[in-house]
Amino acid sequence: MALLETAGLSKSFGGVPVLAGLDFAAAAGEVHALVGANGAGKSTFLNIVSGSIAPTAGSIRLGGEVVRFANPQQAQRAGVSIVHQEFALAPLLDVATNIFLGREPRNRLGLVDRARMRRDAAALLARHGFRLDPGALVAGLSVAEQQLVEIARALSFEARVLILDEPTAALSPPEQQRLFAVIDRLKAAGVAILYVSHRLDEVFRIADRVTILRNGVRVDTRPTAGLDHAGLVRLMLGETAGPTASVARCAAAGPVRLAATYRAGEATSEIVLRAGEIVGLAGFVGAGRTHLARALAGHARPHEIEMMVDGVPVAPRSPAAAMRQGLVYLTEDRKRDGLFVPLGVLVNTTAGALDRVARLGVISRAAERRLGGGMLARLRLAAPGLGAPIDHLSGGNQQKAVFARALLAEPKVLICDEPTRGVDVGAKAQIHDLLLALAEGGLAVLVVSSEFGELLALADRILVMRDRAVIRTFRRGEVDEEMLFRAASGDPAVCAGRP
């Protein structure tokens, strides 16, 4: 008998279906994993079941009864709680208060009964074997401890269904093991656990069954016991198009431009980028790709990284210092730290190179126009004018402006984090052509991307990251999407190979 059941659950955003007729069932005392590639509809499903968004069609049954949640609080009261990747805690309040936030127990005088709150919290924590001090400030806790507070809060609603969304993304391996022990105990207590993770090895470690979503549709639900890693990946990706048609390019790998040793926790990774080479960096959310990419560009703490550029040791302590060494980083988050928003296209392009167009500190607008306009023309940026506000441009043209700024810094090594995120197909192809042309021209390029297909098309080598370390390196032609997926999700059969 299923505890949580959905029938024909559908959701469209602006007419675009993201979830189409999902039938799903999870039983009490079961760990049920939910997997799928980006855009498969996992988040939408979780948000509907936990009351954050309403379905366009379909129904939810909890313990046999049809339920409708107008908001997350209703879902919680009914016994469905979710622990998001982003925690929702009040940092300056203590653990007990956070657990009971919004429904603090009161005494006869109507005052908050702190003693009882502490007692109840202590009892709850003890019952589930969480080692936390109910009186500790949340701000002083580690990420793993904060997660336990979230889980305890979820359980305090007498949760029958607990949803964990990428719960291990921010945890160290020992903390992950402790979380699994917690999950095992909850399972024994009869809680149904929906477990969403990109890390398929974890799915095999803790899940009883797995439901595979693809393009908003349920592909299958299977016991994990009868599945292997490769089989699961095939179900997630569907028909793989065979070896990806990669650009015919004989990379005449030049001399080593950048050699780096990167340390994160226990792990050490070696990164080598040669002139004329495009290197891909693959991995899932939480693997630490962006942290590594930024570390190469002056955002690291001194003990994290040692680098040599053209054989000379360098230790840039800021992005500006890294740029002087020829290391230029292109952000994955244009809006937050790429664009100067109300300003025009030209200013956005030349902002880092004003010294080159200024005399005695006064900017020559003509020189700026020549320098920036020339670069933008080369990148085929389409804008109503060089003064057009940057935020009025399409994503692809915004990205080109950011690219132009990076290139005006005259990099030796270009580090692109998700260079085609949020750009249309045409601009994407142009950016790919540009990256290839830059490599031809002798630049060393590192491309971080969540799209494995993009890396397979562009990169001469692909580094796979997991748990903040490079765990495997593939050469062009010796890997396909399935293999990359298996490596990044921790399939021991693939990861056993030496990096």
Place this chain on the structure above:
Amino acid sequence: MTAGRTAGRLAVAAAGPPILWVTVVLVGVAAALLPGFFSADNLANVLRQSAVLALLAIGQTFVVVAGMMDLSVGMLATLVLVLAADLMDGRAEATLAAVGLAAAVGIGVGALTGVLNNLLRINSLILTLGTLTILQGVTFIYTDQSLGAPSPAIAWLANGDVLGLPPSFLLVVLLVALAHLALHHTRFGVHLAAVGGAPQSARQAGIPVGRVQLAAFVISGLSAGLAGLVLLGRLGTGYPNAGIGLELDAIVAVVLGGTALAGGRGSVIGSVAAAVVLGIVSNMLNLLEVSSFVQMVIKGLVVIMVILIGQVRPERAA
């Protein structure tokens, strides 16, 4: 790393708010330098002088804990002062009406600010800068010169004494007790801290964020109304420039008292202690016959110093 950070926090927590230590040092210095400082008369005088600021600081604490600021309180107190002075004009029988007026105007303006805050969703600093200016305009439209006078009861509240203590300060003590209870022992207080520390988390926990913020402004308005009455008692006349700049002193007192400027945690006891410390500082400097302009410089330096002492920088310390 985490352990070091936690240890740092614990050390600060164990030492208590820095304001207490500053108080001890200041009083010591004052005792050594100024023989007259420790007379009962002078100490009562310090408390008398601090009462207005203490009242404003109590209300401001609620707003700051909620992650906002209320710049309108100095002018709101002034408006109340002028209106109440005109209403009473020295008549004893008008005292009750004046108290009612002060409470009504304070609560009304606070509620209006809270409603605007909910509707417009603009930064509270800017919003209350706007209401400050409006209140100043209204005050000067009403009168551009001193008018009226406090009733004997209001004058006694500000200047009298009960067993050697000023009645206004006893009022402060009573209100601090109530405010402390509200801030730390009611659902409202817990929700206030949650809203100030992490508004999104508070919303997700089902806390009515807008209503909590509105309540904070109402409390701030009410305390400004009471401060206006006490200030009137001290001045003896409805002077329309009386409370200019008090809002900044109130925010300084709140921060000196250990309330997080970004919200999420605070103490009314700390705020009032800080208001008294500011009173001690100016009293000492007066006794030393330091000019009031030099006093401003010294006050500013004390503020910066105390903030520095209280600041923990986790990423540097770790």
